[in-house]
Amino acid sequence: MGMLCLDTEGCNYLNRENARFCTRCGIPLQGTLVQSRYEVQALTGNDRSTVTLPAIDRHNGQGVTLRVLRPRQSTQAERENFLQDAELALSLSKHAQEPGSINVTDFGKDGPVAFLVKSEYVAESANEAAGQVTPAMTPRTTRQNVQQQAYNWLAEGNRLYELARYDEALKAYEAATTQDNLSMEAWSGKGATLLHVGRAEEALLAFDHALSLNPNDPDLWNSRANVLHELQRFDEEMYCYDQALLHDPNYAFAWSGRGMTLAEQGQTQEALMAFDRALVLDSRQCVIWQAMSDTLYSIHRYNDALIAIDRALELESNNASLWDIKGNILRRMKKPDEAKSMHERATLLDPQNATAWFDRGNDLRDMRRFAEALTSYDRALSLDPTLAAAWYNRGNVLAALHMFEDALESYDHALD
Template sequence: MDVQQIINNASRLLKQKKYIESLEAFNKVIEIEPDNHTAWCKKGIALIHLKQYEEALKACDRAISINHSYYAAWEYKVLCLRRLQQYQEANDLCDRILKIFPDANHKHIWSSKAYSLYRLEKYQESLEAYQELANFDPLTDCYLFDRGLGLETQGKLKEALNHYDLCLKINSDYYHAWEKKYILVSQLNKHEEALIIADKLLELQPNNAVNWDRKSSTLFNLQKYRESLKVIEQAIKINPNNSVYWDSKGVTLDYLKKYSESIDCYDRAINIDSMYQSAWANKGRALQRFEKHKEALNLFNKALEINPDDDFAWHGRGTALYNLGKYQEAILSLNKALELNSNYYYAWYEKGRVLDELEQYKQAIDCYKKTIEINSEKPFNRKNKL
């Protein structure tokens, strides 16, 4: 078998992801022809896949020393430096490659440069590099979006947000990037910014009921309840058979103290989807406004049949039991709510009230202290007023 046949066989093994076998084959070529730059470069590629980055870097350097014009070896050397997290060196090498090979297709070099600059926290320069990359690859915005998704799954929300921003600077009408940005900004409680994004989503897709619901939710979080109500009604107008929208309208009406109207909305939600747990629990809360504690208890029980891990429903159940004078049962329900959400300050407060009735004053005071510790801006007095 001649050298070219061995190289072809080794390359085939590389494509088949048989990296150890391909490495052995490239080593065999190098034994026969120590100055075969192709074999050295592809040996480097195999080593990269085997995560032996230092050795891969040496192999790429050897290929370059044999044939200074072998572009692929330069590309893979950059990749080695990235894998070794030597981002400054990688960026510098990208600049060198751009000068040495001015007429080459630099798609991967601009990609590496943009990524390296991002990791160096040089965000403006990184954006400029991504914009250059877009000249070679029209899917650059998609690449940035996909990378943002990957970072999100790793829990790196701020990094993901940066990638969506980069994506939008390249393509300002990328709907899904705006959508993901809205979700992350909302999770970070940046509601003013979320409202601006919600308007952009509506500009791009004005007949999408989800976008009206998003804007309504953001206005609700900003305590603009009347505006929120008008907007959720737009979502219902587009899609009147969505239980979530009716439930959201009910909650908004509840905050506007229109309790009877809110109950009507919860009933609409339940009629559409009898397994929509939130509507059962919210209706229970609304009935408590009318002192219908026994009926409310039944609704909280129904909600918990559907979802036994809902802290809100356990809290509501505990409150209903308290109002029915069933203090020991109330404690058990409130403890369950706190087991699910240890920062649920309403549940801590209600537990304090129950302990008061049981004349367990020290424990009650501890619960009130915990309430204030969690949310010092909303201390309760004994009359349950904020």
């Protein structure tokens, strides 16, 4: 029976018996003695560049946490930077020996991985509790409860975040950063959650703290860019994309984010170049094909926009919004019959989509089928009475039917 990789979501490779590191992704396997000392127990956290592994220090039987750089996703320069940062953190930890604090106690290389070791400092005697500390770092947990240590606030925060229970997740991440102020993952999770609950300025501070712990992580630079976009600080946002791409020139999400911001600022050619680069790197990203289609549509390149939205539909054929977009492109190409078919497909997939009903009404209006257009506008307005364009176009259809008083009333609603 082989050894299954601890990263069951991202790798899940079945390795040969007695293997120490995963053949596919390179991280230590359960039971591996890292540097003949730290026995890996489980995996409790992971991101693009690192994994977090609770372990037992075989020298004293105590529980520790390993932060391991993913060998397959890191360069030699990144491993050297990681170890330099770990050495600095170890030096700083020697001056932070208060009970409950999380300190870096060791670092090094073993096989393909670079790692650092963190543990919780506990005063060993009444004299130390009174302020007379010794250099010993003694975690509270032992082998029997290392899995309880593994159940940490970071894991709880990640679980609640995935469930969209953001207020609870934020409390968990705050507890995680208190428990381990050096946890980049906890600060990053806190930042993402703060952004979700509309506290962008605080989210920016959280990501800044995470970046101070790992300034070479493109994911963090990309996340910081998202916050700055929310704050409409676009020049700083673009700087973050530049930093992400400096550390990973093949990071598709930085290229796509850069493209979307350039498109919003009217720099369409630069945006299209960024989308092209993103799609060369990852052609399975539906949202990038959609963004490219929207950008091409904005500069009246309807044939190209149609090709891009078809690529998006190949990836997500049940996405009503994509069918709606395709219908709008076809209407601009003076093909109202085909456009109506696309918009009807959108209403079948999502009958509560007011915009799709509105767009179907526009197709019927262009085909001079005014009574049917009026029915579609009424359906759209029953779903969203604030849709001013639907009130206005409804007024135009009523005027075409010589129902002028009703048309004036519809125009009044459009102006409300």
